[in-house]
Amino acid sequence: MKALHFVASALTLAALSSAASATVVNRAITEAEVLAAQAGWCKALVDISQTGEKSGPAAAKALAEKVIDGAYGYQMGAVLFKPTLTVVPQTFRTTRAGALAYFVGGDSNFPKDTGFALKGWTQCQSKNAAVFITGDSATSMGNVMITNKSGAVTTVDKTWKYVKDDAGNLRIVVHHSSLPYAGN
């Protein structure tokens, strides 16, 4: 109660504090940056699919590597990545190689991977249930809907945690994706 009163007084007097000429460096993550990162992920998925169809698997793989290196945080040591369709004992893809294999396949170390990004996706859209910004990280949870060539839509439950790198770009450090529980 006391604290609330104190804050109210502070707000009243805020005009006395001048920041007219102050330099402000603000590295906090914003909701807009989270939305942009999600749209970027969606666009990248469709781009890899279309590149695969038009230019073949090698071009798709090259693009996937570029996306992983630009949008994930593997260079920090590991990413906590649970893709939608991986199975035991390779469920978690904490290494760059594991992520790349999941997206484009073709890696004998991950024999069950057929290339999730190469399934002819034509659209992708995210819809958040909630976003929690702690300041230096932000996490979103919600659905991602992806559409294939025949127009069928697959909806997944998706959690992404982002941190901001030195260049100011968000990087995914956690990615948990799962098919909805079908009920019993």
Add this chain to the structure above:
Amino acid sequence: MKALHFVASALTLAALSSAASATVVNRAITEAEVLAAQAGWCKALVDISQTGEKSGPAAAKALAEKVIDGAYGYQMGAVLFKPTLTVVPQTFRTTRAGALAYFVGGDSNFPKDTGFALKGWTQCQSKNAAVFITGDSATSMGNVMITNKSGAVTTVDKTWKYVKDDAGNLRIVVHHSSLPYAGN
């Protein structure tokens, strides 16, 4: 390269910097705190189950409320909670009421909830694939194995994000749980 060289020099001279009498306040989250929070969650799940069996649903609900209020961050505004067994359109439980209904059922606003914590769990154990500590938050990803009365073990894929509250306790602000993908 230059930076690495500089750091190496710094380490060599570290002994010159004395902290003998310095007060240190360290609010960074440690791996040990993450492991303790996970063990606490597992213990709470079994406790709620056993309380339900021994003392009835009202006692189980009271304990579940205590656990949610002590271990989750709903008081911060929302928790990004995707429980294992929820279904559309109530997949995400961003409110305390939604979490409580999932754990112990009995809430007409969540008619499909039968009480996940009341299924007679006898053991619970977590096994991390990876932990990512950004400093003021930490996220774990891995499996949680829970055992029922007949000894059957259910394994789920689990992501938890924690922040530290003013009292120094970890609180879950993100919780994504899903059944393993069965393959096709």
Add this chain to the structure above:
Amino acid sequence: MKALHFVASALTLAALSSAASATVVNRAITEAEVLAAQAGWCKALVDISQTGEKSGPAAAKALAEKVIDGAYGYQMGAVLFKPTLTVVPQTFRTTRAGALAYFVGGDSNFPKDTGFALKGWTQCQSKNAAVFITGDSATSMGNVMITNKSGAVTTVDKTWKYVKDDAGNLRIVVHHSSLPYAGN
């Protein structure tokens, strides 16, 4: 360059990511909150001074305790506080008792403290040179100008670091204040 291109694409597509119904918890510190906290500190200093003049030192001390408990972070373990006028060997006031003694004096453990907040201050204003927000903490640096009863203005160089507590209030965890260097 690649990363920048990727971000640009993401922004173009941001509209595809819908947050219309998303709950957003944003605990990042904003510049406005920093300015409000600074104005609150200034108001508190003048309030303590005026309370001391009107109601005596006991009332001023009671108010100072309320201010310290509401605006500083001593309950976290320590505050890195270097007040403007302290001297060796009690330069740094890392404890609540040391801060209180500095502001209102009257503590035999801090015999040189005469009560900085009791010097008849009538106005106080902050002017930032720069603010650096890392997300979960924010630091300001600049000048604070305080005016006494005769209208004389004292300008100090001031650094404040804030964190946000569970209730959403900023708390000072670092406070370095110094008189300007006079030159030689």
Add this chain to the structure above:
Amino acid sequence: MKALHFVASALTLAALSSAASATVVNRAITEAEVLAAQAGWCKALVDISQTGEKSGPAAAKALAEKVIDGAYGYQMGAVLFKPTLTVVPQTFRTTRAGALAYFVGGDSNFPKDTGFALKGWTQCQSKNAAVFITGDSATSMGNVMITNKSGAVTTVDKTWKYVKDDAGNLRIVVHHSSLPYAGN
């Protein structure tokens, strides 16, 4: 009280949570890293002084640039730097140019700067009063003692705030230095 009890239970059961094979990425700042960064700053100051004496001002300037680029955070947008001996109206050195001028002088835009790092320093040591680690940033406050060629020691009151960059190095984003208040 309830929360404390819960934590105690959690600790008892911590052994149930296995992290034997977990990958751990820990980006939290440690006290040891703060001490190393302080020792690195001290070593750099002495190195610049000695380089100036042995190899002339151009070599000292080149080294100072390397130190600033490696140990400060100017590439993030600004550093909140209040050097010990700057005067109005150029008290605060929020730009790289302002920091470089302070350390080695020779910049007509900062006409009063004679080069603090070129004063023949032979030793430098830091002694913390307290360190406050929030996780993704850490701040130290205490004294730094620097010795000149004649053996005279200058003691300053010093606050440094560090963040960790993508490469894992600490960078100074706040630096407030002041001569001790002499008393009256």
